[in-house]
Amino acid sequence: xxxxxxxxxxxxxxxxxxxxxxxxxxxxxxxxxxxxxxxxxxxxxxxxxxxxxxxxxxxxxxxxxxxxxxxxxxxxxxxxxxxxxxxxxxxxxxxxxxxxxxxxxxxxxxxxxxxxxxxxxxxxxxxxxxxxxxxxxxxxxxxxxxxxxxxxxxxxxxxxxxxxxxxxxxxxxxxxxxxxxxxxxxxxxxxxxxxxxxxxxxxxxxxxxxxxxxxxxxxxxxxxxxxxxxxxxxxxxxxxxxxxxxxxxxxxxxxxxxxxxxxxxxxxxxxxxxxxxxxxxxxxxxxxxxxxxxxxxxxxxxxxxxxxxxxxxxxxxxxxxxxxxxxxxxxxxxxxxxxxxxxxxxxxxxxxxxxxxxxxxxxxxxx
Numbered sequence: 001x002x003x004x005x006x007x008x009x010x011x012x013x014x015x016x017x018x019x020x021x022x023x024x025x026x027x028x029x030x031x032x033x034x035x036x037x038x039x040x041x042x043x044x045x046x047x048x049x050x051x052x053x054x055x056x057x058x059x060x061x062x063x064x065x066x067x068x069x070x071x072x073x074x075x076x077x078x079x080x081x082x083x084x085x086x087x088x089x090x091x092x093x094x095x096x097x098x099x100x101x102x103x104x105x106x107x108x109x110x111x112x113x114x115x116x117x118x119x120x121x122x123x124x125x126x127x128x129x130x131x132x133x134x135x136x137x138x139x140x141x142x143x144x145x146x147x148x149x150x151x152x153x154x155x156x157x158x159x160x161x162x163x164x165x166x167x168x169x170x171x172x173x174x175x176x177x178x179x180x181x182x183x184x185x186x187x188x189x190x191x192x193x194x195x196x197x198x199x200x201x202x203x204x205x206x207x208x209x210x211x212x213x214x215x216x217x218x219x220x221x222x223x224x225x226x227x228x229x230x231x232x233x234x235x236x237x238x239x240x241x242x243x244x245x246x247x248x249x250x251x252x253x254x255x256x257x258x259x260x261x262x263x264x265x266x267x268x269x270x271x272x273x274x275x276x277x278x279x280x281x282x283x284x285x286x287x288x289x290x291x292x293x294x295x296x297x298x299x300x301x302x303x304x305x306x307x308x309x310x311x312x313x314x315x316x317x318x319x320x321x322x323x324x325x326x327x328x329x330x331x332x333x334x335x336x337x338x339x340x341x342x343x344x345x346x347x348x349x350x351x352x353x354x355x356x357x358x359x360x361x362x363x364x365x366x367x
Contacts, residue, residue: 004037005036006037006102007039007100007102007103008100008103009028009029009032009039009040009042009106010042010050010105011024011043011044011107012045012107013044013046013048013112014044014048014110015110015112015113015193016109016197020108021106021108021109022056022065023064024106024326024327025327026055027327027329028106028327028348029055031344031345031348032348033345033349040052041054041055041056043071045069048111049073050074051067051069051071051074052072052074052087053067053068072089074086075088078124083100083125084098084100085098085099085100100126102352102355102356103127104348104352104355105117105128106324106327109140109192109193109194109197110192110193113194113323114192115132115135115137115140118131118136127356127358129301129302130302131297131300131303134298135323136323136324138298139297139299139321139322140194141192145297145321149293149296151296154292156317157226158181158226159226160224161191161221161223161224162174162212162223162224163220164216165220167212178208179205184202184204184227185201186207186208186211186224186227187199187200187211187227188211188222188224190215190217190221190223191215191221192218193219197218198215231308231309231310232308233306233307233309234286234306234307234309235249235250235304235306236304236305237250237325237333239337239347239354240300240354241300241357244294244295246287246294247274247287247336248274248275248287248336249286249307250273250275250276250335250336251276252270252273253271272330272332272335274336274339282314286309293305293321297321299321299323301351302324302351302354304321304322304332305321306319306322307319
C-alpha cells in the first residue's frame with residue numbers, strides 16, 4: 001500500500017479575510033483525496049492561536065464560517081525526526097500530533113498571504129503550496145506590487161500611495177496632491193488587503209476623506225486609484241514553477257455597482273464565464289501580462305492575475321496579483337482551471353505536487 005502524503009491545511013488567520021479563508025478551506029478539504037493524503041486541519045483563530053479542528057463546520061445561508069476557539073493549541077516545530085505538529089495539553093506539556101510532509105496554507109490577507117506564515121514554514125523545513133516569502137510579501141502589498149509592475153513595464157491605472165503619517169500630519173495637503181494628480185471618480189483601498197475589503201468608490205472630496213480613513217482602518221498605507229468608466233474586470237489563473245501555464249481570461253458579472261465583498265461572497269446572482277467574451281487579441285494580451293506579472297514578483301505554484309479591460313479603447317491594465325487566490329465555490333481561480341479540463345481535486349493535487357517539487361529543487365541550494 002502506498003504511504004499517504006501527510007498534508008497540513010492551515011486556514012482562518014488574523015486578517016479581515018478570516019471568514020473567506022474558512023470558505024476556501026472548506027472547498028479545498030472536500031477536494032483532497034483521502035486515499036492519497038492524510039490530512040490534518042489546523043485553524044488559526046483571530047488572535048493567532050493555532051488550534052486543532054475537525055474541518056470547517058456548516059453554517060446557515062448568508063453566514064460565513066470562522067475558526068472555533070475551543071480546540072487544543074498546537075504548534076509546528078522542527079525535530080531530529082523532521083517537522084512535527086505538537087499539541088499542548090495541561091499547560092505547556094507537549095504531545096506529538098504527527099509529522100508534516102507538505103502544507104497548504106489556505107490563508108488570505110495579512111499574517112497568512114504576506115510571507116509571515118511562509119517564513120515560519122520555511123524555517124521549519126516544511127514544503128508549502130504557493131509563493132515563497134519574498135514573492136508573497138510583494139504580492140500582497142499593492143504599493144510594492146505596483147512598483148515592481150512599473151519596473152517590468154506593465155500598464156496600470158494611475159494611482160497614488162498615501163502613508164498614514166502624512167495623512168495625520170496634513171490631510172489637506174494630501175488631498176490637494178491627490179486631486180491635482182488624479183480625477184474623480186476615485187477608488188480607495190488598503191495596501192495589504194484582499195477580497196475587496198476596505199474598498200470605497202469616491203465621487204467627491206468628502207467621499208475621499210471617508211474612503212482613506214476606512215482604508216487606514218486596515219493598514220498604514222492607503223492606495224488611491226483613478227476610477228475607469230466602461231471597464232470590465234477579467235482574471236487569468238496561473239500555475240507552475242519553472243514551467244508556467246496560464247488560462248484564458250475569465251469574467252464574473254454581478255448586479256452590484258462594483259465587485260465588492262458582498263458581491264463576491266453573498267451575491268446569489270454571480271455569473272462566471274471562461275473564456276470571457278473578448279476579442280482574441282485582448283485575451284492574448286491578458287495571458288501575456290499574467291505571465292509577466294507572475295514572473296515579475298517571482299511567484300511559484302499558483303496565482304490569479306486581475307485586469308481592467310477598457311472596451312472603448314481596447315486597453316488592458318494590470319490590476320493586481322493574488323498569490324493565494326480564493327478557493328470558494330464562486331471563486332474564479334478553480335473555475336477557470338475547470339474550464340480547461342483541470343477539475344478541482346486534480347487542481348489541488350497539482351498544487352501539492354508543485355509544492356513538493358519546489359522544495360526538492362530548493363534543497364539543492366545551501367542556506
